[in-house]
Amino acid sequence: MTKTYNISRITSLFSFLGLLAATGVVSAQDLATVESNPAPxxxxxxxxxxxxxxxxxxxxxxxxxxxxxxxxxxxxxxxxxxxxxxxxxxxxxxxxxxxxxxxxxxxxxxxxxxxxxxxxxxxxxxxxxxxxxxxxxxxxxxxxxxxxxxxxxxxxxxxxxxxxxxxxxxxxxxxxxxxxxxxxxxxxxxxxxxxxxxxxxxxxxxxxxxxxxxxxxxxxxxxxxxxxxxxxxxxxxxxxxxxxxxxxxxxxxxxxxxxxxxxxxxxxxxxxxxxxxxxxxxxxxxxxxxxxxxxxxxxxxxxxxxxxxxxxxxxxxxxxxxxxRPTGMQGFVFNTRKQIFSDPKVREALTYAFDFEWTNKNLFYGQYARTNSYFENSDLASSGLPSGRELEILEKYRDQLGEDIFTKPFEAPATDGKQGLRGNLRTAMELLRSAGYEVRDGKMVHAETGNPLKFEVLLFQKTFERVVLPFKNNLARLGIDVSVRLVDSNQYVQRVREFDYDMITQAIGQSDSPGNEQREYWHSSTVSANGSRNYAGVNDPVVDELVDLVIQAPDREELVQRTRALDRVLLQGHYVVPHWHLxxxxxxxxxxxxxxxxxxxxxxxxxxxxxxx
The missing domain is CATH 3.40.190.10 (Periplasmic binding protein-like II)
Known part of the structure; x- marks a missing residue:
């Protein structure tokens, strides 16, 4: 029935266009265009x-x-x-x-x-x-x-x-x-x-x-x-x-x-x-x-x-x-709408205070692997240094991106080396100093304003306190004051919808074919839209363009390369403290x-x- 209807409609259309072409209303070139693009x-x-x-x-x-x-x-x-x-x-x-x-x-x-x-x-x-x-x-x-x-x-x-x-x-x-x-x-x-x-x-x-x-x-x-x-x-x-x-x-x-x-x-x-x-x-x-x-x-x-x-x-x-399936990204999400998390150096510094290796061994019985991509467990995940088509995509934005994205592979901080957590905390301290912070009377404060670096982690799952509290203790060694607030699920949902939080734990799921939903996660148009899933408040013109490129990918190979480029830029933005996946x-x-x-x-x-x- 459908094919019969289509053929009848196309025949009528061609007859009508032929009449218009004969009278000069539609050119022969226009008619040829229609003939070369038949109804699907x-x-x-x-x-x-x-x-x-x-x-x-x-x-x-x-x-x-x-x-x-x-x-x-x-x-x-x-x-x-x-x-x-x-x-x-x-x-x-x-x-x-x-x-x-x-x-x-x-x-x-x-x-x-x-x-x-x-x-x-x-x-x-x-x-x-x-x-x-x-x-x-x-x-x-x-x-x-x-x-x-x-x-x-x-x-x-x-x-x-x-x-x-x-x-x-x-x-x-x-x-x-x-x-x-x-x-x-x-x-x-x-x-x-x-x-x-x-x-x-x-x-x-x-x-x-x-x-x-x-x-x-x-x-x-x-x-x-x-x-x-x-x-x-x-x-x-x-x-x-x-x-x-x-x-x-x-x-x-x-x-x-x-x-x-x-x-x-x-x-x-x-x-x-x-x-x-x-x-x-x-x-x-x-x-x-x-x-x-x-x-x-x-x-x-x-x-x-x-x-x-x-x-x-x-x-x-x-x-x-x-x-x-891609496991996506779970982590501590920074709300970059808040002034304290507006500087990526501060966000990067705080990632060094999360000890995944200790957490995995002592709390999770060694069951998990560390997450290093927003598209983990798939061919969409970036790795190593950008090359080939992915590098070509990123070159367009070189002036807007940090040099690290081209010279330093992303890898979430680990504590299984010689220096362990102590070395990571030293790195965090250096990053905070470069961001304008210093320690006064045991508290991390901004050198110019004197405002302390402190924030709240919002939770609704009591079981997650055992993950947050060691992170809180590590940050305390840097002079950073962290409070943990546990609320019921309904209050949590409402506060997240209104972006009323400093930091939350969140899982950002991904499919094997990313597309329009990436706008909801990362595009600047969703920063102020209550209820959007742009939990981190990502507001970056480069990310906006890369999201559009992912949506517009003409084939699978191009989708993979464009998604890897987006992944790499998001990782270098330090919007989350990456957790783990299974x-x-x-x-x-x-x-x-x-x-x-x-x-x-x-x-x-x-x-x-x-x-x-």
Whole structure:
């Protein structure tokens, strides 16, 4: 049907242009241009670079057990102070766990075993020209919301306009290059773009959750509180206890259950989340059988807490599942909006006070590796000195970059040499002196203003105090006064949204195909946008240009080189004190849960698991 429609439309267009050419309104050259750029063919899926792995008509993703049985209940725990909203798309409130994932479908679905490929879900197919200056989505006529109403192009338009005007600022930045939306028919919608260099847009628009326009017609978006919303996904809200628990129920008549991108997925009849305010209590509840699955983030717990009869006899399974996704950057993040952290020399000096080797040995049982890249565990990570194409990219900015970026490979400070921590603290002292600081009466102060160098580390996880306190003690040896403030998760979220902190611990995740989200992390346009993920307040014209270059990368090799250049500039900016990474998912689960034999490159995904009948 789609091809017939396209051929008819093209034939009519050529006939019309031929008439105009004959009358002199359109030149023969213009007509030749149109003939050399025919309308794009509708495709079932698309890769960011190259061709997608799965052909048209594929039955299911390779890493899925297509015969996985349906049934059972998956019980999960959330360590937080509850929830007060079912709307995950706005900056206000704390949304219940699972709302976005289980209630809403998107135009396209991603493949977990490719760098960045998307396949049709609500959209049966998409059309985009070679320059990707626009994209047209052809919606499935079978696509339905949970009340039985069809999903139409008007719903897609409504979703885009609502999310970018009333939703979280992230959406406005993420889709900033969309210039025009045209509803061509009830099941066909076109997005035009301001520039042709943003090749990712046809794919990331496909990630947009589709909202029902008819449902929100007489409701105010963002103020529905704890009224369960209408979605189109595989689950609906079955019941909840405000702030304490929520249960999702799988829909037997889910419209997409037999599609290739859904086969073998979303297998549990019910998914329940219970909220705990303390992680230690949650761990004990897991071992007692109160819930079924746990991702362990504490190396100490992993080494010491997962033992006993239930682990010995296989009732509970402990498994470290290897993955091949970028681990991103976790670290102490400096808020450079604050005057005390505005000087990169000060930021660099403080990195020398973090003793990773001691921390890894004494707190983490040697489980981690030091992070030296924002794109760690991938070919996107910079290393050594820049060369080849990466050096060529950086040469353009040589006058704006420090010479170290060309002559000194970045490596996070280590304490395993002869000098150890003492040598690192001497280096830190030298850097602080060059930044205008000196020690008076045992306190590090600015030589001109006399203002002390002191700051606060904001936390919401009590378990992280054991990492921060040794760092605090090392800084005290430099005369730097550090306080640690522990707040509840809701207060933490609000303060981070408003950039009301000096330093936080934060994990900045990355994909294998970085693109528009880099604006949200690093671009100067997000420095003052409350709720953005520019936690460090990066405000650098070179970074801005490199982010644009990453977004505009024409092929995979160029993407790799441009990302390495961005990585190197961010590292030399000393926006974080790098922590550590692990290329495994540490999971524990009760033995009635089963998962596919093959793990995709992106790692563990519970939506692919099932319960033994």
């Amino acid at each position: 063919e509708a495709v079932h899926g698309m890769a960011m670079h190259g061709e997608p792995k799965y052909p048209e008509g594929f039955s299911h993703f390779d890493h899925i057990n297509a015969e996985a049985p349906k049934g059972g209940t998956l019980r999960m725990a959330v360590v937080a102070n509850g929830f007060d909203s079912f709307n995950p798309f706005v900056i206000r409130g704390v949304a219940a766990a699972g709302v976005n994932n289980y209630l809403y479908d998107t135009l396209l679905e991603y493949s977990a075993d490719e760098p960045f490929s998307m396949y049709g879900l609500i959209a049966e197919s998409l059309e985009t020209p070679e320059d990707r200056s626009y994209v047209t989505y052809n919606l499935r006529k079978s696509a339905r919301f949970q009340d039985g109403e069809p999903i139409t192009a008007e719903d897609v338009k409504f979703s885009f306009e609502t999310l970018t005007t009333k939703g979280h600022p992230f959406y406005r930045n993420y889709y900033a290059d969309v210039s025009k939306i045209t509803v061509e028919s009830p099941h066909r919608i076109r997005f035009d773009f301001q520039q042709t260099s943003n090749r990712e847009l046809p794919l990331i628009l496909g990630q947009m959750p589709i909202l029902p326009a008819h449902y929100w017609e007489d409701r105010e978006f963002g103020k529905n509180g704890l009224t369960p919303p209408l979605g189109s996904g595989a689950y609906r809200v079955d019941s909840f206890e405000a702030g304490r628990s929520i249960i999702y129920e799988r829909l037997e008549d889910y419209w997409a259950k037999d599609l290739a991108v859904r086969k073998g997925r979303f297998n549990f009849d019910n998914i329940r989340y219970d909220y705990y305010t303390d992680d230690t209590v949650a761990l004990e509840a897991f071992k007692a059988g109160s819930f079924d699955f746990r991702v362990e983030t504490s190396a100490k717990n992993w080494a010491t807490a997962y033992s006993g009869d239930k682990f010995d006899d296989g009732t509970i399974i402990k498994e470290a599942i290897e993955h091949h 290329a495994k998912d540490r999971v524990a689960y009760w033995s009635h849960l089963k998962h596919p034999e093959k793990t995709p490159k992106n790692g563990t995904d519970l939506d692919d698991w099932w319960a033994e009948p």
